[in-house]
Amino acid sequence: MRKLFSKANLKMFIRFGCVGVINTMIDTGVFFLLCDVAGVWELAANIAAYIVSATNSYFMNSRFVYRADGYSFKKYIQFLAGNVFVLIVSSVSLAVFARFFAVKTIAKLITVPITVVLNFAVQRFIVFKKSADKIGD
Numbered sequence: 001m002r003k004l005f006s007k008a009n010l011k012m013f014i015r016f017g018c019v020g021v022i023n024t025m026i027d028t029g030v031f032f033l034l035c036d037v038a039g040v041w042e043l044a045a046n047i048a049a050y051i052v053s054a055t056n057s058y059f060m061n062s063r064f065v066y067r068a069d070g071y072s073f074k075k076y077i078q079f080l081a082g083n084v085f086v087l088i089v090s091s092v093s094l095a096v097f098a099r100f101f102a103v104k105t106i107a108k109l110i111t112v113p114i115t116v117v118l119n120f121a122v123q124r125f126i127v128f129k130k131s132a133d134k135i136g137d
Contacts, residue, residue, distance in 0.1 A: 034049065
């Protein structure tokens with residue numbers, strides 16, 4: 001438990017948050033360009049924006065957050081699988097919390113910290129465990 005709250009993990013979490021802000025801007029920008037400028041259906045635009053931002057997230061997290069030695073297709077698939085898992089948890093949480101609030105955005109905002117921490121844990125302790133452990137040593 002002490003390792004979970006280590007100084008190294010706190011630094012990684014802060015870098016993870018910075019990457020998340022950048023990826024949110026990329027996701028929103030791609031969605032805006034596809035949906036509002038090019039007229040692409042919002043679901044298709046959202047999926048495309050997610051793929052672009054998740055791919056960027058993989059590369060940025062690999063280097064900037066977890067200082068991985070390189071990139072691999074296997075790690076990329078693990079990264080995406082982790083993101084899909086977090087998306088499912090986020091969607092279920094949203095469905096549960098949405099029952100209690102007339103303004104659904106409040107429910108969404110409640111799920112954000114849950115999914116951020118869960119996503120960090122999946123990436124830190126599963127996908128990038130080896131390289132992240134080296135940072136913590």
